[in-house]
Amino acid sequence: MTKNEQSITDKPFTTEIKSVVQETPLMKTYYVSFVVQGKIPSVIPGQFILVWIPGIDEIPMAISHVLDNGDIGFTVKDVGEATHALHKMKIGDLIGIRGPYGNGYQLKDGFSIIIGGGIGIASIRLLVQKALQKNPNHLLVIVGAQTAKELLYLEELQEILKPSQMLVCTDDGSHGNEGFVTMILEKNLLHIKEKAGANRITVYACGPEIMLTNLLKVCNTHKLELEASLERFMRCGFGLCGLCVVDPLGIKICQNGPVLNSAVLNELDDFGKFHRDVTGEKYRIDSNHG
Amino acid sequence: MKLNKPLNVSIAGLEFNSPLILASGILGVSPPTMHILADYGMGGITTKSIGPVKRKGYPNPSIIGLGNDTFLNAVGLANPGIERFSHEITEIKKKEGLVVIVSVFGDNSNDFARTASLAEKAGADAIEINISCPHAEVSSIGVDPKITFEYVRAVKKAIHCPLFVKLTPNVTDIVKIGMSAEKAGADALVAINTVSGLAIDINTHRPILAHGIGGLSGRAIKPIGVRHVFNLSKAVSIPIIGCGGIFNYEDVLEYFLAGASAVQLGSCLYYGYDIITQIRDNLIRYLETRKLDSISQLTGLAHHYKEIGFDD
Structure with missing residues (x-):
């Protein structure tokens, strides 16, 4: 998606967790208000946000819920350090949201x-x-x-x-x-x-x-x-860091994805095979890359 | 200079088919993507800064937007290390006509020299040394003329290809640093790296970037870059590559008029690859309208206006 002007929501918008729903033993849905400068976000199914857990990390999350009042929800599986920290957070705790990003x-x-x-x-x-x-x-x-x-x-x-x-x-x-x-x-x-x-x-x-x-x-x-x-490691979410690029088409998962169609998927050498890590190094998905 | 190629520029003996060069730290890891950038109009690419060993950098948030086409980042020189990155350099080099610049750094001058030498062996056309990243240890090099001299000299001795030195604007007098780099053997200067900055979240009362201090890039820093290029070009005789806040062809022209011989693009890629082609095509149109054979004819023209106070 090519933009015409920079979005005000490229900066984390800190907002209180309004409610938390335990969906499964390992998954919780968090609801927050995401009305930035009076604008209710327009979300296309499949788009994602970057969620800042202050002091811990910032991670991409699919937007799973959009309410009429502009509240959005996302469901988190407790799989790593950042998601674990998020799972410990309660109603009223502050998290940062930026986005929505990508093509749905x-x-x-x-x-x-x-x-x-x-x-x-x-x-x-x-x-x-x-x-x-x-x-x-x-x-x-x-x-x-x-x-x-x-x-x-x-x-x-x-x-x-x-x-x-x-x-x-x-x-x-x-x-x-x-x-x-x-x-x-x-x-x-x-x-x-x-x-x-x-x-x-x-x-x-x-x-x-x-x-x-x-x-x-x-x-x-x-x-x-x-x-x-698709999912890839990313830093910026808006096409600058290059870590989420999938070869050889120069496709950025954050901007051109995360949703890609057959025509693109069939041309990707990386699909199902390679990721890039936090340093930019490419590694095989099935390897024990540390 | 061939008349039919008004955007060809030559820097330290390297021929660029476009004065637009990818700035270090932006997208610079995937070889096919570097080739695509060339197809869109980049004459050269600068890789992410590569060090002697793998380095994870800082946690996220590490790159955020602040509005008005301005960004703050503290990636912390994350990179795979020169040994693991060498094959990517070789791959990037496979594109005909694309000048490949590898940005390097290290913990000491030996590290810089060794990393630069390995990058050259892998296929780099030129080495850019990063002595100026405002959110990492290397920033202490580029603020001191003597240390700059020592590092530039060490790298210059270790390589045969041209050496570019990227300067920090976070100093009292960038000209002293630039002159020192020239004296030590730099073949070109790149000005400027990001401007040191900080963004604080008013609700959590905490700096937003995980590292705290970051480097400001984008539209807001262009006048700072243009000013530094202007002052540097009065003082040194090696070419200067302008960098900082370029979003359109007018910005490129400003840097040339201030004294640049080429430019680097970074933050503008927020708008996708098409912006490169737009800038390139608009530059050609500008030159045609003015009946200029080459963009190089514009380098330093603003220096004719001596009556204006250009000093601090």
Whole structure:
């Protein structure tokens, strides 16, 4: 996304945590007011914010909730030092927010398959809402997690979606189908294609990178368009530090992503293979890079 | 100078097909991205500052925007170290016509020299030494003419390619430092690095950047850069590469008129790669309109106006 003028929200906007919801044993959703200089942020599903935990770190987080009053919410999984510190914070504590950043999902006409894996479900939540408004009859949501306990927003999704619009899976079979979201997609594809009829099918997804690379293979095989949200280490969020660049297209995950489409994903040598660390050094995702 | 290429410039024997050079610290890690920048109109690129060993730098927030196209950063010289970065230099060098400048630093003059030498072996066309990063230890070098002389001399001895010295504006008299660098063998000066600054959050009462003090870049520092280039160009005879707050072709022209022979772009890439092409095309248009054969003809023209008080 190319901007015309610098955003006032490139500087962390400190704001009190208004409420905290424990979603799963490891995931909490934080709600904050993000009305900067009287402007309610306009958020596209799939965009992210940089969350400053004063004294600790600043980390990218998908925006999962937008309320009418300008409050936004984001769901955090306790996985590292920064997220752990965030998990210890309470209502009234100050955090800094800047953004929203990046290009979100471009919801297209036709049949939509929206897929979330693990904490990646946070990134697709707003898109599910938007798709429900736009074309509820041509929608299938697939969510997966390692175990039943880690299925994010499960009750809410079951409330807003009809059983025919939703498939659930877990790696260990503790809820829904046993297996990965890619397997569930392939298993149901014939049925989905019947439902979609002559409509174009687009898959939208966020989850672990291995899930996304497998998903791209499935989508390529079955000639489905994919939009996937990627994650990379970043410092600035606005295209200057270069740490989130994915080779060889000069694509910056913070500005051109985090959501990229099949045409781009198919050209990326780095997708599923390489990341850059805090120093800018490139390393294989499957290596024990310290 | 070929008449059909009005933006070609020559610095220390290196031919640039555009006077626009990527500034150090911006995007400078991915080889394919450096090649893309060349396609958009950069004549040269400067890598992130590379040191002798891997360095993590400071935690986030390390780069923030302050509004009005102005930024504050304290990355803290994060880099993979010269040994691991060498193959990236070799990759960047594969683009024909792109001048590759490797920015280096170290804990002492031997470190600087060794890192510079390894960078040259990996394919660097020129070495830029960072003695001026305002939020790291190296800033203490670039504020002292004697220490600057020692470091420039050490690096110059270790390499065969041109040596550029990036100067800090956070000094009382930048001209003394520049003259010292010239005397020690610098082939060009780069002015200016970021201006030391601080931003404090009024709700938490805490500096926003994890490191506290940072380096200010962007639109706000352009007049500071133009002034320093002007004063330096009166005092030294080596070329000066102008840097600081360039967002459009007018800014480039100001730096040239002050005495620059090329410029570096950094913060303006906030607006994406297209801004490079826009600046380049507008420069060509300006030269055509004025019937000028080469942008180099503009270097230092503002010095003709001696009646204005230019000293502090």
